[in-house]
Amino acid sequence: MVSQVPPADAIRAAGGVLWQAGAAGVEVCLVHRPRYGDWSLPKGKLEPGEHPLRAALREVAEETDVRAVPQARLPRVRYRSEGRPKVVDYWSMRAVGTGGFQPGTEVDEVRWLAVDAAAGLASYRHDAQVLSAFAALPPVTASVVLVRSAHAGGRSAWSGPAIGRPLDAEGWAQARWLAPLVALVAPVRLLSASARRCRQTLDPVATLLDLPVEVDDDLDVPPAGQNRDECVSAAAARLAGFGAAGTSAVVCGQGAMVSGALKRLSGRSGDFATARGGGWLLAFAGATLLATPDPL
Numbered sequence: 001m002v003s004q005v006p007p008a009d010a011i012r013a014a015g016g017v018l019w020q021a022g023a024a025g026v027e028v029c030l031v032h033r034p035r036y037g038d039w040s041l042p043k044g045k046l047e048p049g050e051h052p053l054r055a056a057l058r059e060v061a062e063e064t065d066v067r068a069v070p071q072a073r074l075p076r077v078r079y080r081s082e083g084r085p086k087v088v089d090y091w092s093m094r095a096v097g098t099g100g101f102q103p104g105t106e107v108d109e110v111r112w113l114a115v116d117a118a119a120g121l122a123s124y125r126h127d128a129q130v131l132s133a134f135a136a137l138p139p140v141t142a143s144v145v146l147v148r149s150a151h152a153g154g155r156s157a158w159s160g161p162a163i164g165r166p167l168d169a170e171g172w173a174q175a176r177w178l179a180p181l182v183a184l185v186a187p188v189r190l191l192s193a194s195a196r197r198c199r200q201t202l203d204p205v206a207t208l209l210d211l212p213v214e215v216d217d218d219l220d221v222p223p224a225g226q227n228r229d230e231c232v233s234a235a236a237a238r239l240a241g242f243g244a245a246g247t248s249a250v251v252c253g254q255g256a257m258v259s260g261a262l263k264r265l266s267g268r269s270g271d272f273a274t275a276r277g278g279g280w281l282l283a284f285a286g287a288t289l290l291a292t293p294d295p296l
Helices: 053-065 116-122 127-133 168-183 196-209 228-244 255-266
Strands: 011-022 025-033 039-042 044-045 066-081 084-098 109-114 143-149 189-192 211-214 250-255 279-286
Touching: 011 053, 011 066, 011 109, 011 211, 011 279, 025 053, 025 066, 039 196, 044 053, 044 066, 053 228, 066 127, 066 143, 066 168, 066 279, 109 189, 116 127, 127 168, 143 168, 143 228, 168 196, 168 228, 168 279, 189 196, 196 211, 228 250, 228 279, 250 255, 255 279
Parallel strands: 011 084, 143 250, 189 211, 189 250
Antiparallel strands: 011 025, 011 044, 025 039, 025 109, 066 084, 143 279
């Protein structure tokens, strides 16, 4: 989890440690910017209203012509630029495709290097520190987005069984906003708790990716009289199973199960409160959750 809210007047930017498997091991990407005469990690400013993760992938693609999948949050960098505070969010990203780099006025050269060599070439200490954090990560086997069901209105407005309460207009707007964001992890499976509002929260991403929404009662809030700890353990094990299998996924449940599973996986008793329609990016190395969950 990234602490401290950026100052209101901060310049916001995002980028990534873009990596691929080379002949001698992991290679990471640095870009040369002729305007500054420097070697740096690919990054760029957020567009108005743009989510940092979307901005990071967009900027990396624009500067390197490489399409990537995000994996794990890396340290946030802060410094001053143009007389204002600047905050840059970084993620590790696995390269999955390229269109062929062409030199331009913004970036005129791209180099793929071993991590140590890249840290030595980087013009800025903070880039070297981000590369060091990347190097310390175990290999990520799967990324999972864990989502809380979107807004479904008040319980008093629904006369049927709680499990059948549908999304309201606000909830559908949240689900549509969420869909392209969670699609960035290139999930191959979509899982939902049994509640109708959970299934509906994943409907827009299911349409976007042409994937079915699978219902899994391991993700359900337990009925009265059932042991909640056992249910939380089952949900956490379901999520860890994706890491062990190397399967990226998007999973939707109700708030209590989302927070309970995060506490169980992370081994922390901190606050994992999640807004309706919000979520967390989880990076797994096998069945082990890496670092702290990253709030979307």
